[in-house]
Amino acid sequence: xxxxxxxxxxxxxxxxxxxxxxxxxxxxxxxxxxxxxxxxxxxxxxxxxxxxxxxxxxxxxxxxxxxxxxxxxxxxxxxxxxxxxxxxxxxxxxxxxxxxxxxxxxxxxxxxxxxxxxxxxxxxxxxxxxxxxxxxxxxxxxxxxxxxxxxxxxxxxxx
Ligand code: HEC
Numbered sequence: 776x777x778x779x780x781x782x783x784x785x786x787x788x789x790x791x792x793x794x795x796x797x798x799x800x801x802x803x804x805x806x807x808x809x810x811x812x813x814x815x816x817x818x819x820x821x822x823x824x825x826x827x828x829x830x831x832x833x834x835x836x837x838x839x840x841x842x843x844x845x846x847x848x849x850x851x852x853x854x855x856x857x858x859x860x861x862x863x864x865x866x867x868x869x870x871x872x873x874x875x876x877x878x879x880x881x882x883x884x885x886x887x888x889x890x891x892x893x894x895x896x897x898x899x900x901x902x903x904x905x906x907x908x909x910x911x912x913x914x915x916x917x918x919x920x921x922x923x924x925x926x927x928x929x930x931x932x933x934x
Pocket of ligand 1: 782812815816819820822823826856867870871872873884885887888891917918920921922923924928929
């Protein structure tokens with residue numbers, strides 16, 4: 776029984792690993808397009824982490840701190856500026872859920888990234904000049920940038 780359990784556990788670990796890396800149906804190709812997908816996925820994960828923290832501070836779920844809040848906002852602005860370069864042509868690869876419309880409307884897609892960046896910069900500026908209390912109401916505008924871009928340019932999964 777113990778042995779069976781270990782085997783089962785081992786098998787599910789292997790399939791889990793397969794799902795996020797090599798092997799499996801949605802493998803990321805070892806090409807410049809695959810690398811671009813991995814890069815932008817990493818940027819998005821970092822953006823999500825930082826914006827979740829800003830939201831939690833704004834909502835009083837975690838302790839807020841002027842300096843940490845301003846830094847997270849600044850980081851989001853920097854990450855936002857890194858979004859467009861991850862969307863190189865023909866890079867809907869592996870598990871990507873990017874929509875082809877990104878490349879037919881690249882100027883609009885880039886403008887959405889820029890607007891997201893500008894909102895994060897405004898948040899960072901207000902936070903460092905006037906503090907957390909004055910800036911916290913601006914988190915919502917930054918957060919709206921996610922859905923504003925995901926709705927037209929990302930398939931299925933909700934924001
Ligand atoms: C300018 C457009 C744009 C903005 C702004 C944007 N995203 Fe994305 N995001 C995308 C696209 C396109 C994808 C799909 C990329 C792919 O799969 O190739 C994506 C993917 C993701 C992913 C990867 C996981 C998944 O479900 O595919 C996360 C997490 C994510 N975004 C979170 C966020 C959050 C949180 C924000 C806002 C704070 C945000 N994004 C802002 C365009 C954007």
